[in-house]
Amino acid sequence: MNRKIASIYLGAIAVTTSSVAWPQDAAPSANWAVGAAAVSSASPYRSYDRTVWPIPVVNYNGSDFYLTGLDGGVYLAKHADYDISIDASIATNYFDPSDTSNPQLKQLKTRDPSLMAGVRFRHRADWGQVQVNIAQDVSGNSKGQTAQVEYAYPVVSGALTLIPSVGDSWASSTFSDYYFGVSSNDAARSGLSYYHPDASWSPYVKLIASYRISTNWSAFTQVRYTHLNKAISDSPMVDSTGLTTYLVGVLYHF
Secondary structure, eight states: OOHHHHIIIIITTOSSSOOOOOOOOOOTTOOEEEEEEEEEEOOSBTTOOOEEEEEEEEEEEOSSEEEETTEEEEEEEEOSSEEEEEEEEEOSOOBOGGGOOOTTGGGSOOBOOOEEEEEEEEEEETTEEEEEEEEEEOSSSSOOEEEEEEEEOOEEETTEEEEEEEEEEEEOHHHHHHHHOBOHHHHHHHOOOOBOOOOEEEEEEEEEEEEEOSSSEEEEEEEEEEEOOHHHHTSTTBOOSEEEEEEEEEEEEO
């Protein structure tokens, strides 16, 4: 997967941090799932076009570790009602000046994805599921920190599973500055205003729908809307107050 595809697959799904929430509705004996999907997402940056990309999907959920899209981790504890894991994922932002038609943004430097490592906690109960992620950039790109809290309530009706959820994503000032800040040198070169964002929270809502076609096959779709914090939307690089992402695909469970 080249960097441009990775940026749209990962980056536009959430502005701060979050990997794709792939449905994991396999039968108890089926830990592996492979398939294909297509994702369509807008970019927060000015003069970026919405693009649709095909992507492969690989899922695994075992007793010791898991893979979910391009997110993965090792369980420190795993029980029926909660689990704790060391998690690794790719931060979701990416900016390439060659991908924008805005002449000022073309003068800015590239902002690469960041590899994040941290801790994930999930608690499951009759009233739903709560998940908390805390992560630090270990790639040296943004050098920042992120956190996310999400509540989801799965609804199962026969072969159909619906998972509505709400959440909030936090990004440190260092993280936000790398992806949305304009340095004094960039400002002088591009004509944009100097901008150094503060830490920010960006709330979101999401709906996942998964349908079990047969024992081995399922289809899924996801829609997510993220409202950008003013620390991000006020950046001269940005021309949006919110982003909507669409995802659709099929999985083969075995």
